[in-house]
Amino acid sequence: MPGPLRVLGDGDGFPPIAAALDEPNGLLAVGGELTPERLLSAYAHGIFPWYDDDTGPVLWWSPDPRAVLGPGELHISKSLRKRLRRKEYRLSMDTRFTEVLAACAEPRSDPKDTAGTWITPEMCTAYTQLHQRGFAHSVEAWYQDTLVGGLYGVSLGRMFFGESMFSRRNDASKVALVGLAAQLEAWEFTLIDCQMLNPHLERLGVYEIPRSEFADRLDTNARAETRLGPWQFDVELP
Numbered sequence: 001m002p003g004p005l006r007v008l009g010d011g012d013g014f015p016p017i018a019a020a021l022d023e024p025n026g027l028l029a030v031g032g033e034l035t036p037e038r039l040l041s042a043y044a045h046g047i048f049p050w051y052d053d054d055t056g057p058v059l060w061w062s063p064d065p066r067a068v069l070g071p072g073e074l075h076i077s078k079s080l081r082k083r084l085r086r087k088e089y090r091l092s093m094d095t096r097f098t099e100v101l102a103a104c105a106e107p108r109s110d111p112k113d114t115a116g117t118w119i120t121p122e123m124c125t126a127y128t129q130l131h132q133r134g135f136a137h138s139v140e141a142w143y144q145d146t147l148v149g150g151l152y153g154v155s156l157g158r159m160f161f162g163e164s165m166f167s168r169r170n171d172a173s174k175v176a177l178v179g180l181a182a183q184l185e186a187w188e189f190t191l192i193d194c195q196m197l198n199p200h201l202e203r204l205g206v207y208e209i210p211r212s213e214f215a216d217r218l219d220t221n222a223r224a225e226t227r228l229g230p231w232q233f234d235v236e237l238p
Contacts, residue, residue, distance in 0.1 A: 026063030
């Protein structure tokens with residue numbers, strides 16, 4: 001049952017995800033230090049961090065329902081398939097993590113699009129430390145020798161928790177996601193967490209499941225060994 005919003009001290013654990021607020025959907029707790037250890041604990045329990053702005057405390061979320069995608073369930077449109085056949089972009093993994101993170105944090109050209117503005121310097125530091133420990137990963141899309149798109153997220157067990165993506169050329173981030181999904185499927189990953197559904201993700205095949213079902217998937221996932229980085233592609237794009 002939802003309860004009062006929990007304010008975390010630096011050493012406090014997270015409350016049960018069932019205690020998250022109904023409105024705003026999924027807000028569970030506020031505050032506490034943003035460390036690699038806390039981030040790993042958060043993802044293991046179905047929780048992710050978000051900021052309203054770069055001056056306030058970190059907010060911890062576990063929405064109901066949860067947006068997810070099976071690695072083999074990605075919807076590839078006809079136009080995207082044509083772009084893949086042209087091999088317009090070259091993909092790599094874990095070669096430019098900090099650059100991908102910085103690009104995802106940049107303000108979008110559309111002032112109504114606040115994606116990226118929540119990626120604060122504190123978050124960049126924490127996720128970079130996770131990357132150095134082998135848990136956080138990036139996918140880079142290159143046009144010739146220029147980084148034009150990508151995404152990053154966290155891997156635990158056989159689940160990948162997507163965080164953010166960016167694109168500087170048409171479909172560059174989508175191609176990065178296609179590559180990631182293909183590789184995760186080859187590695188027998190079971191689920192990609194996409195956090196909250198939006199029209200863009202829905203067009204890619206992302207769908208919602210109840211938070212309770214997501215928690216069950218996490219319990220099963222806890223028994224799987226984590227594939228630590230750095231990662232490299234060993235599959236062909238679809």
